[in-house]
Amino acid sequence: MTVATAQQARRGTAATLDRLIRGTAGRIEAALRRWLPTEAAYPETIHRAMRYSLFAGGKRLRPLLAVEACRMLGGRVADALPAACALECIHTYSLIHDDLPAMDDDDFRRGKPSNHKAFGEAMAILAGDGLLTYAFELVAAKTPSPAVVPALVREIGVAAGTRGMVGGQVADLEAENGRRDAKHLEYIHLHKTAALIACATRCGAIAAGASSADLARAPAYGRNLGLAFQVVDDILDVVGTTEQLGKTAGKDADSKKLTYPSVYGIDRSREVATRLVGRARAAIRPFGARARVLDALASYVLERSH
């Protein structure tokens, strides 16, 4: 499917879908504000630091995918909301730790000073630790059905840990230090960003109490979309401006990161992203009209790169 037809398909029901997505996003936002410790909770500084990064204007892609996957498979928004918010906490903690001087050393994130610039390095480390810890507590304390908690915690643990996101960051780090083989590039792309995005759709399915057949289908959507998201992110680092990105553009090239554009060039990378999004959409086609929100979210990921 070309980008043009993807855009046409989306425009057809764009208004309805946008309304649906905005509605879900609103519920996610409200839940995050309600569930995260307030800035008045002792010790205040760390809760301020956590909320500073959590409410810095993130697109909430991971929670949207979790909630919409849950709805597609017959669950309610409330079933997936705690896991959805947990994934946003984990995504946010990973950005805070990633920006640290010892890691990517980035002074800006989403157009604001990064967490360690605003609160100091020690507090940024602890704010990340706090968000990661709170994510799991949230799933355990707020998920309506206790029976799905073990599967959710396990799923999130695998996707966020050393065999998932953290593993991807390690591989990324080692690539900068010279480990640049093909196994490494593939590993980075599958783990650094894709793991948590794929996890979001699986968590949605688990929260919905999905059948094993449906549970098997959700990952194909999430895995391909997650990979596409990482490829698009790499492209944007090359073609985007610092203003558009809200973070320093061109950092990947400067720091010799191993990325899709650095290996395949921009055009070929866009083709790869388009193909991956096509595969993601194909995976949810069996769900017909119920898949239209996830379908729109997939198109949205691709449109960022054009």
Add this chain to the structure above:
Amino acid sequence: MTVATAQQARRGTAATLDRLIRGTAGRIEAALRRWLPTEAAYPETIHRAMRYSLFAGGKRLRPLLAVEACRMLGGRVADALPAACALECIHTYSLIHDDLPAMDDDDFRRGKPSNHKAFGEAMAILAGDGLLTYAFELVAAKTPSPAVVPALVREIGVAAGTRGMVGGQVADLEAENGRRDAKHLEYIHLHKTAALIACATRCGAIAAGASSADLARAPAYGRNLGLAFQVVDDILDVVGTTEQLGKTAGKDADSKKLTYPSVYGIDRSREVATRLVGRARAAIRPFGARARVLDALASYVLERSH
């Protein structure tokens, strides 16, 4: 109870108790080695870094308390083993992050170069993140009874997060920067170390499927013992040598940390520790002979300070 009588009471059944504790410690050690990703698992560096600190000779106090509290309340070792190992992972991650240059900046831990000295700052941050994440996965994936997983995850999340251990570290940090009121000292002592130690006994009780009356009794033991442990730790930093401690002695005073000895002096601090351990032992007296291992563990905490 004086120290002398505590020691006499312990000597009476010392051989049996030591054998019991060594047996439990052996099972904890074996479980940690089995469950943690091996050094051959990709990406190898982070798994090496995690195991470097996890197997650096820790006393395994938190897992011992979890397993022995579980046994005292009628559970099996296996019931509490995943949560016990999770607590050791979390304790280890907190030491790794605590030693970072942006935090306490300590080059030695347990007589070896600290994690960031051995693996670099970036890897140490990620190794901590990896251990914290893995802790929750472990509880969810390995606990024999899925029904207790939500309560365990929640309990550990609260104790390790910003209203527990991380909150204590924040308060500690702010005390160094001048926030030194009484509320602050109490908060630090209740949260930095005591929260996770008290959590260990509660997790043991939850894993055993304890009655609500027993669940209410376990925290009194854990809370008092946890506080005593923190007071003893503060004392040891003043009276211990760097060789005995395996980390730099006298760091608290050098860095103007807010500690018990700095406020009350050594003698008064020893009295406080003795009284707290007495209260901990009193809390488990109703369990009679079944409490003898936890009783011995409480004596052990106190003996460190004399």
